[in-house]
Amino acid sequence: MRPRVIIIGAGFAGLNAAKALKNAPVDVLMLDKNNYHTFQPLLYQVATAGLEVGDIAMQVRHIFRKQANFRFRQATVTDVNWDTKEVIVRGGESLSFDYLIIAAGAIYNNFGVKGVYEHGFMLKSLTEAANLRSHMLKQFELASSHPELIETGLLNFVIVGAGPTGVEMAGALAELLDRVLPKDYPELDLNRAKIILLEMTDKVLLPYSKETQAYTQKVLENLNVDIRFKTTVAEVMPDAVKLKDGSSIPTQTLIWAAGVRAHPLVENLGLELDRGFRAKVNPDLSLPDKPYAFMVGDMAAAKDKLGELLPQVATVAIQQGKHVGKQIRRLQEGQRTKVFEYFDKGSMAIIGRNAGVAELSKNLGGFHLRGFLGWLGWLFIHLIYLPGHQNKANALLEWAYNYFTYDRHVRLITYMKTSEGETDLAKEHERQGVSA
Numbered sequence: 001m002r003p004r005v006i007i008i009g010a011g012f013a014g015l016n017a018a019k020a021l022k023n024a025p026v027d028v029l030m031l032d033k034n035n036y037h038t039f040q041p042l043l044y045q046v047a048t049a050g051l052e053v054g055d056i057a058m059q060v061r062h063i064f065r066k067q068a069n070f071r072f073r074q075a076t077v078t079d080v081n082w083d084t085k086e087v088i089v090r091g092g093e094s095l096s097f098d099y100l101i102i103a104a105g106a107i108y109n110n111f112g113v114k115g116v117y118e119h120g121f122m123l124k125s126l127t128e129a130a131n132l133r134s135h136m137l138k139q140f141e142l143a144s145s146h147p148e149l150i151e152t153g154l155l156n157f158v159i160v161g162a163g164p165t166g167v168e169m170a171g172a173l174a175e176l177l178d179r180v181l182p183k184d185y186p187e188l189d190l191n192r193a194k195i196i197l198l199e200m201t202d203k204v205l206l207p208y209s210k211e212t213q214a215y216t217q218k219v220l221e222n223l224n225v226d227i228r229f230k231t232t233v234a235e236v237m238p239d240a241v242k243l244k245d246g247s248s249i250p251t252q253t254l255i256w257a258a259g260v261r262a263h264p265l266v267e268n269l270g271l272e273l274d275r276g277f278r279a280k281v282n283p284d285l286s287l288p289d290k291p292y293a294f295m296v297g298d299m300a301a302a303k304d305k306l307g308e309l310l311p312q313v314a315t316v317a318i319q320q321g322k323h324v325g326k327q328i329r330r331l332q333e334g335q336r337t338k339v340f341e342y343f344d345k346g347s348m349a350i351i352g353r354n355a356g357v358a359e360l361s362k363n364l365g366g367f368h369l370r371g372f373l374g375w376l377g378w379l380f381i382h383l384i385y386l387p388g389h390q391n392k393a394n395a396l397l398e399w400a401y402n403y404f405t406y407d408r409h410v411r412l413i414t415y416m417k418t419s420e421g422e423t424d425l426a427k428e429h430e431r432q433g434v435s436a
């Protein structure tokens with residue numbers, strides 16, 4: 001019988017591990033709580049009415065329909081029995097493996113702040129993104145019927161964290177307010193709507209160069225985003241956010257983009273953890289004392305040559321997924337595994353129309369692009385990585401439509417019921433509030 005490789009998670013790491021095992025003499029079984037892969041970097045576009053839910057997700061079975069050694073099961077993993085080499089899924093069923101790849105990703109870190117999971121919005125799943133869009137549009141409907149409520153913060157949109165997610169969300173929301181919604185709500189004075197970006201440090205896009213930070217700040221300010229530096233959130237309440245300095249901002253829309261931590265599954269596995277609850281891994285990404293099990297992507301505390309933790313970004317997850325797929329092939333062939341080395345290509349973010357930033361790593365010449373070229377580069381890279389030809393075509397068409405008409409057509413208020421998988425995520429959020 002051929003050895004069985006179980007992969008937990010159909011994210012960037014899991015998908016690439018499975019692809020690297022194509023035609024290998026193993027049977028691959030992928031488990032995910034959803035039946036689809038979510039392209040998380042574009043969730044903010046769903047939340048701001050730029051793209052449809054289906055444009056940024058793809059059914060896992062479809063992705064692997066031509067891979068003969070691949071099987072999928074929609075299942076939520078709750079534990080691993082290392083003694084019997086079995087994965088335990090919700091409902092109690094056990095699935096045995098010879099090799100295991102754990103790639104369940106991350107959740108938002110509330111950093112111990114009360115009320116974040118209960119009253120805040122997060123951009124981690126399709127449902128969250130679509131419901132955030134509906135919630136924000138609903139605020140404008142309410143304001144139209146009851147303009148007196150604007151005084152109570154109805155149209156205050158507070159984003160916490162000026163990293164790439166916070167910056168992209170703020171920019172896209174500002175454009176929605178500036179160019180699209182005035183046509184829908186001629187009766188409303190949209191100058192009364194505010195986007196407030198709260199940042200603990202004194203910089204936007206912390207890891208980027210000073211020039212890029214200054215450019216990003218300027219673009220956001222031109223879009224009327226109110227950036228408040230050195231501002232720390234103390235508590236999130238249903239109708240306000242309380243700050244550490246004792247003041248508060250009235251809002252019913254707080255978007256938490258303040259950083260992530262490893263998926264709580266990691267705490268059930270009896271592993272040694274590093275910063276951000278990420279599991280310590282060997283240089284080849286296998287788990288200590290478990291040469292048959294690998295941890296990849298946002299869950300793994302893999303380090304670079306200087307001993308720094310690698311960032312929790314898609315490019316790391318993709319390369320790690322490919323790497324462990326190849327290592328399992330090597331083990332099958334009786335060879336030793338190789339050390340994982342991250343090839344940093346750089347980072348990019350989009351702030352608004354014709355305004356993107358891209359900083360290529362030294363490995364690729366170290367060029368920095370800002371403005372139209374940065375924006376074009378961002379579009380091109382995201383189209384390349386977005387899985388599925390149809391999704392690429394849909395996204396390209398939507399972007400062209402939005403660009404030339406200054407419109408966004410996905411302005412529907414339709415609440416999505418959370419699937420079993422996403423209800424779990426909410427519970428994990430609560431649980432993290434206890435343990436973080």
Ligand SMILES: Cc1cc2nc3c(=O)[nH]c(=O)nc-3n(C[C@H](O)[C@H](O)[C@H](O)COP(=O)(O)OP(=O)(O)OC[C@H]3O[C@@H](n4cnc5c(N)ncnc54)[C@H](O)[C@@H]3O)c2cc1C
Pocket residue numbers: 008009010011012013014031032033034036037038040041042043044075076077078103104105106123124164165263265296297298299312313314315317348
């Ligand atoms: C809003 C947002 C914007 C981002 N933008 C960028 C960007 O521009 N560039 C960039 O490089 N990175 C970006 N990232 C980070 C990037 O998306 C992550 O680093 C990447 O998704 C990590 O890949 P992964 O495979 O480790 O986990 P994920 O892609 O999160 O995949 C984890 C998978 O595991 C599944 N899963 C979770 N728990 C279970 C369970 N118990 N049982 C079964 N399945 C489970 C999930 O359903 C999911 O499919 C962004 C992230 C977010 C949230």
